[in-house]
Amino acid sequence: MTDYAKLDAWIDAHFDEEVQFLQQLVRVPTDTPPGNNAPHAERTAELLKDFGLDAEKHAVPAQEVKDYGLESITNLIVRRQYGSGGRTVALNAHGDVVPPGEGWTHDPYGGEIADGSLYGRAAAVSKSDFASFTFALRALEAVAKPTKGSVELHFTYDEEFGGILGPGWLLQKGLTKPDLMIAAGFSYEVVTAHNGCLQMEVTVHGKMAHAAIPTTGVDALQGAVKILNALYAQNTLYQQVTSKVEGITHPYLNVGRIEGGTNTNVVPGKVTFKLDRRMIPEENPVEVEATIRKVIAEAAAESAGITVELKRLLLANSMKPLAGNKPLVDAIQKHGAELFGEPIKAMGTPLYTDVRLYGEAGIPGVIYGAGPRTVLESHAKRSDERVVLEDLRRATKVVARTLSDLLA
Numbered sequence: 001m002t003d004y005a006k007l008d009a010w011i012d013a014h015f016d017e018e019v020q021f022l023q024q025l026v027r028v029p030t031d032t033p034p035g036n037n038a039p040h041a042e043r044t045a046e047l048l049k050d051f052g053l054d055a056e057k058h059a060v061p062a063q064e065v066k067d068y069g070l071e072s073i074t075n076l077i078v079r080r081q082y083g084s085g086g087r088t089v090a091l092n093a094h095g096d097v098v099p100p101g102e103g104w105t106h107d108p109y110g111g112e113i114a115d116g117s118l119y120g121r122a123a124a125v126s127k128s129d130f131a132s133f134t135f136a137l138r139a140l141e142a143v144a145k146p147t148k149g150s151v152e153l154h155f156t157y158d159e160e161f162g163g164i165l166g167p168g169w170l171l172q173k174g175l176t177k178p179d180l181m182i183a184a185g186f187s188y189e190v191v192t193a194h195n196g197c198l199q200m201e202v203t204v205h206g207k208m209a210h211a212a213i214p215t216t217g218v219d220a221l222q223g224a225v226k227i228l229n230a231l232y233a234q235n236t237l238y239q240q241v242t243s244k245v246e247g248i249t250h251p252y253l254n255v256g257r258i259e260g261g262t263n264t265n266v267v268p269g270k271v272t273f274k275l276d277r278r279m280i281p282e283e284n285p286v287e288v289e290a291t292i293r294k295v296i297a298e299a300a301a302e303s304a305g306i307t308v309e310l311k312r313l314l315l316a317n318s319m320k321p322l323a324g325n326k327p328l329v330d331a332i333q334k335h336g337a338e339l340f341g342e343p344i345k346a347m348g349t350p351l352y353t354d355v356r357l358y359g360e361a362g363i364p365g366v367i368y369g370a371g372p373r374t375v376l377e378s379h380a381k382r383s384d385e386r387v388v389l390e391d392l393r394r395a396t397k398v399v400a401r402t403l404s405d406l407l408a
Helices: 003-013 015-026 038-050 062-068 127-144 167-172 220-238 285-300 323-340 355-360 389-406
Strands: 055-059 074-083 088-094 117-119 149-156 180-183 189-194 196-205 252-260 270-279 307-316 345-349 365-367 386-388
Touching: 003 015, 003 127, 003 389, 015 038, 015 117, 015 127, 015 389, 038 055, 038 074, 074 127, 074 167, 088 127, 088 355, 088 389, 117 389, 127 149, 127 389, 149 167, 167 355, 180 323, 180 355, 180 389, 189 323, 196 220, 196 285, 220 252, 220 270, 220 285, 270 285, 285 307, 323 365, 323 389, 355 365, 386 389
Parallel strands: 088 149, 088 180, 180 365, 189 345
Antiparallel strands: 055 074, 074 149, 117 386, 189 365, 196 270, 196 307, 252 270
């Protein structure tokens, strides 16, 4: 029996245990906001200890977390050293996730299994890869028994807000500097590039007035409508810009939240909305933000008495492929094709992730993990998020085999 077959057999023999591990992780909520994620890190560390894996707990100072708009963050690092020389390979997955929202037919924190899938918020993105990465590591140590290099598990809790207090914090504090890294992803493609993201809060100020005498006020909502129309006109123009990266189409803009006014019979004095502008890898984030600000300022100037306050909430750079990622891509494509029975494409994704922070630190990385073919199929950020258990099993094998190759 080859080492690959032995790795596969170990994972098959321990797969029920892997599924139970994932269920335990799903049952501890990590809704962000509010972002009280330290309890999940504590529970994860307890479960890892049962496997003989000691997790370093790196708590981000409370004031930093509060200033950031969250409640608690403890990032985990598991370090496994096998001998001098060789590569250090990091595996990163994030535990934080958006709140469940409505429309679920399964308990979002139940980890229920139905029709071959495990349901729950973060079941696919990306607590499934807490499981796949942990059990790939365990299989590696049980079967391949590497004698050089090392593996690190990075379980972090700040992907939804951009990663600055997750991987960004670990890297900035000098707590890790791997040679290569794999981040949580989907099973049917290995992602080498992704979009960037600019998020802004726009507050439109007018002047409140009684609805019976509206001319004594300045309608902030009418001012906001002009700004929104100008932004949506930009969105139409973005469709004419095409990325050269397979899997990524064009830039786009979304206004995801809007609120304002005080009552039905009051001219609204303030309206606030939040926008999300996705940037293709070819775009310059500084120029993108400058253009958005200019469009908003020009639209606001059309309404007398309207003033606008802009606040940048997030600026996440795109991920561009680093030349050193070839060993990762080659190994994942080779083993993925064998285990999934189809080619595993190297491509880009319109998502943004905290993987870019490793790339910005000069660490070649890719995105690969236990999710389905598409974000849509996973129901990530929607009701009834799920991971197909057979995808989890096969992705765990792909990662274990890849680690074996990289540490050989």
